[in-house]
Amino acid sequence: MTRTLHVRIDSSSDRSDLEDTLAALDAGETDEVEPKPSTLSVEDLETFGRIFRPTNLELLEAIADHEPESIRELARLVDRHPPEVTQNVNELADYGLIELEQNGRAKRPTIWYDEIDVDIPLGHHSPDVAPA
Template identity: 70%
Template sequence: MTETIHVQIGTTPDRGDLEETLEAIDAGESVESEPARLTVESLELFGRIFRPTNLELLEAIAEHDPASIRELARIVDRHPPEVTENVHELADYGLVELVDDGRAKRPTIWYDEIEISGDVPLRNATDDAAPA
């Protein structure tokens, strides 16, 4: 069964559903209720979170299940401090969970795919009149 995280580009950050889902997973509970959602407040923030380097990390975690951030850095051939910074950013948004594994932190994800939706305004909402 494919697990999906739904990402919405919107005006208000709402990570409540995602945090509840992660807590349920940590508690060993089933998570078949409503789909997990992450709302990011702007297209700019969405671009930062889902930039190519972060997507590469998510794909490497999904494919290789690394035992540590250092191992993940070796997989993607990047410096560990940079990977650590990116992984912590992804963890801040609930896209990666860091599991204590001895002295290491093991990055994990619980989903198989990301579904993205949202509107991209081409003009400021206060611009009601068309240019002359």
């Protein structure tokens, strides 16, 4: 079964659905029931572009493909300096895109989803305004 993270641009930026899913995963509650789709709302297109820049997507793919035991191992996998990767990983964790599990003295980056589905609205459409 594919687990999907839905991402949308939404100025209201409510992350409660995502946080509920992460809490259920932490408690081990998602094995018995099919997880509901989780949505991450990003404030604006600029923030979306920063979060999903190519270097961060490369990190997400490396985590999914190799399941590194630490941020240092992740840095080796993507051939980047650990301090830069740590900064990117912390940003991704702040948005709930990855979790950092304590693994001895290291932190192990993990993801709970298999794919990301993105909804980007083009323009600001209001139902009360007719097109010109």
